[in-house]
Amino acid sequence: MKWYCHVDMDAFFASVELASKPYFAKFPFAVGGSEKSRTVVSAASYKAREYGIRAGMSMFEAFRKCPNLISVEPDMEKYASISKEIFSIVERIAGNVDIYSVDEGFFHADSMDDALMMAVEIKREIKNNIKITCSAGIAKNKLVAKMASGENKPDGLTLVEDAFSYIGEKRVEDVVGIGRQTTKHLNKLGIYSVKQIRDYPMDILRKHFNSYAFILREVSYGRDSVNMMWNLEDEIKSVGNTHTMEKDTMDRKTLLSLLSILSEHVSFRMKKHNVEGNTVTLTVRYSDFRTFTKQKKVQRHISSPDDIQLYSKIIFDSIEIAMPVRLLGISVSNVRSIGEQMKLDFYSQQKPPIAEAVDEIRRRYGEWAIMKARSLEIKDRNVKGRRMTV
Amino acid sequence: MKEPLYVITLFSDGKIKPIYFIWNNRRLKIENITYNWRTVDENGINQHFSVISGSFYYHLLFVTSMSRWYLTEVESTLA
Numbered sequence: 001m002k003w004y005c006h007v008d009m010d011a012f013f014a015s016v017e018l019a020s021k022p023y024f025a026k027f028p029f030a031v032g033g034s035e036k037s038r039t040v041v042s043a044a045s046y047k048a049r050e051y052g053i054r055a056g057m058s059m060f061e062a063f064r065k066c067p068n069l070i071s072v073e074p075d076m077e078k079y080a081s082i083s084k085e086i087f088s089i090v091e092r093i094a095g096n097v098d099i100y101s102v103d104e105g106f107f108h109a110d111s112m113d114d115a116l117m118m119a120v121e122i123k124r125e126i127k128n129n130i131k132i133t134c135s136a137g138i139a140k141n142k143l144v145a146k147m148a149s150g151e152n153k154p155d156g157l158t159l160v161e162d163a164f165s166y167i168g169e170k171r172v173e174d175v176v177g178i179g180r181q182t183t184k185h186l187n188k189l190g191i192y193s194v195k196q197i198r199d200y201p202m203d204i205l206r207k208h209f210n211s212y213a214f215i216l217r218e219v220s221y222g223r224d225s226v227n228m229m230w231n232l233e234d235e236i237k238s239v240g241n242t243h244t245m246e247k248d249t250m251d252r253k254t255l256l257s258l259l260s261i262l263s264e265h266v267s268f269r270m271k272k273h274n275v276e277g278n279t280v281t282l283t284v285r286y287s288d289f290r291t292f293t294k295q296k297k298v299q300r301h302i303s304s305p306d307d308i309q310l311y312s313k314i315i316f317d318s319i320e321i322a323m324p325v326r327l328l329g330i331s332v333s334n335v336r337s338i339g340e341q342m343k344l345d346f347y348s349q350q351k352p353p354i355a356e357a358v359d360e361i362r363r364r365y366g367e368w369a370i371m372k373a374r375s376l377e378i379k380d381r382n383v384k385g386r387r388m389t390v
Numbered sequence: 391m392k393e394p395l396y397v398i399t400l401f402s403d404g405k406i407k408p409i410y411f412i413w414n415n416r417r418l419k420i421e422n423i424t425y426n427w428r429t430v431d432e433n434g435i436n437q438h439f440s441v442i443s444g445s446f447y448y449h450l451l452f453v454t455s456m457s458r459w460y461l462t463e464v465e466s467t468l469a
Contacts, residue, residue: 020425020440021447023467078438081427131425 002108003115006137006145007090007122010154012103013043015132016082017072027070032059042074046154079103082130089125094118104149106142112159119157127155139163141224146176163222168195175219185209186216194220238277240331241265248287248324255325259316260372262330263309271359275335276303280311283329286322294319301336304355305372308332397450397459408439408450413461418443442467 009015013031018024028048033039041062044053051066063069083102091097094107107122109115119136126134135156137148140163147167148158160166167175171193173183185208191197197205197220205213218224241262249255270276278301285291294315302308312330361370398410410419424447425440434455441448449463 016425021465021467022424023442023447077429078427081429085427 001140002110003112003138003140004106004108004142004145005094005115005119006100006106006142006149007086007104007119007134008136008146008149008153009086009103009126009132009134011043011045011049012083012132013074013079014045014048015043016079017075018045019131021072024070028053028066028068029070029072030059030062031072031074032062033071033073082132086126086130086134089129090122093121093125104146106145112138112161116159123155123157139166141222143176143219143224144222147174167220167222168193168198170194172197178216178219182209182212238279238281238331238333238335239266239270239273239275240281240283240329240333241269242283242327242329244327245325248326250321250324252321255316255321255328256313258328259312259330260305260309262328263312264305264371266330266332267303267305267308270303270332270335274338276301276338277332277335278302279332279334280308280315281329281331281333282312282315282319283327283331284319284321284325285327285329287324287326289326291327297334302332303338391462391464392451393461395450395459395461397452399452399459406437406452408441408452408459411443411448411450411459411461413448418448 014029017031018029026047028051029045030041030048030053031043032041039059041053041055041057041059043055044062048062048066048069051069053062053065053069059071062071079102087097087099087105090105090107094109097105097107099105107115107118109118115138119138123134123136126132133155135149135151135153135158137145137151137158137160139145139148139160144160144163144167147170148160149156151158172178172186172191173180175194178186186192186197189200189204189208191200197216202213202217205216209216243258243262245254245258278298279295280298280302281293281295283291283293296311296315298307298311302311308330358370393413396412397408400407400409408420408423410417412418420441420443422442423439424442425438427438429436429438433453437452437454439450439452441450445467447463447465447467448461451460451462452458453460
């Protein structure tokens with residue numbers, strides 16, 4: 001029987017920076033830019049976490065919670081390089097590696113003892129050579145292994161022999177992949193612990209969660225028979241992106257250019273998740289942080305950048321830009337899987353060959369390998385993704 | 391910041407170890423190499439070293455293809 005080990009770096013970016021600059025160790029420390037920058041915290045050291053600072057929080061908020069916070073700008077090249085070294089250690093010791101993200105990955109072994117010995121060796125090598133710590137979780141499937149690695153952070157090692165008992169005791173929100181919205185939905189049904197999912201009548205669960213009910217039920221038994229870790233994420237209800245301008249602006253050309261970029265980005269991600277939607281929402285945040293949204297319902301389901309741009313521009317043209325804009329966002333909601341009800345959709349159109357070619361170029365060479373000339377207006381094309389759920 | 395720099399370097403066993411460097415007409419002894427990593431760009435492999443000398447932190451960059459050293463960051467360790 002295969003055993004899986006999830007290896008997860010502890011506060012990866014912050015740990016790498018602290019290894020470079022050990023003199024910051026006694027201070028609360030975060031990676032993410034200065035107080036006045038508009039960035040968010042990418043990683044917070046364990047000392048910073050004592051002040052309530054978490055990844056994803058705005059730097060402004062982080063400095064409000066801890067005025068003595070030391071922050072450094074993220075150096076992604078450096079983290080990618082260190083990540084490569086880490087996973088080469090894992091591969092050398094375990095003979096295999098399945099990289100999940102820049103700071104976490106899995107390996108498998110033929111027995112529990114092998115997995116345990118390899119995990120200890122990997123942890124030691126990472127600590128000695130990379131000068132950072134990691135936590136490892138070992139179980140008979142990836143889902144439980146990933147949950148186990150979070151048990152004793154930092155520098156933890158957790159072995160779960162009995163996944164059934166282990167997961168049964170968990171609250172639903174503690175299960176990897178069960179998000180806030182699903183938790184809320186489960187709580188409304190009176191389900192708070194994973195054990196309760198086992199006992200809940202399946203037909204009622206199906207009524208509320210459709211095919212996702214089967215995944216929830218499997219998880220409740222600590223099983224990963226359909227590789228649920230990759231399927232467990234909440235059902236997508238909308239796909240959206242926002243972008244904060246480097247400088248607030250009222251310039252129509254710049255704002256339209258940004259709409260073009262956002263449309264491309266949202267479309268790319270919708271295609272990645274194989275969904276299309278029929279409601280477009282435009283979000284505008286002014287320089288004084290006042291924010292408003294306006295929606296437009298479309299008669300057919302859309303996912304192409306041209307369609308998303310067309311409808312977001314219709315919304316944009318219907319509003320009066322009253323003051324300099326700080327942030328623009330587009331989201332497409334009421335989504336469904338592409339292919340659903342195709343035969344009944346009289347509005348659906350065949351994708352033109354040029355769109356197929358553009359998609360193929362992006363799949364092969366990356367999202368920004370090809371773009372509309374109007375998108376060139378915006379130099380900083382980093383947009384933030386948002387995936388809203390049930 | 392990317393300032394060319396003279397660095398007295400030990401090349402041994404396929405490894406590179408900066409020992410001293412000359413900056414602002416002063417010879418500074420590297421007391422501790424706290425971290426090192428590699429990146430790749432159009433010039434090939436770059437080797438980065440985080441080092442401490444006295445009460446200052448320095449980020450040294452060695453561009454392998456040109457065998458040149460640069461100083462890219464300096465900050466006080468007395469936070």
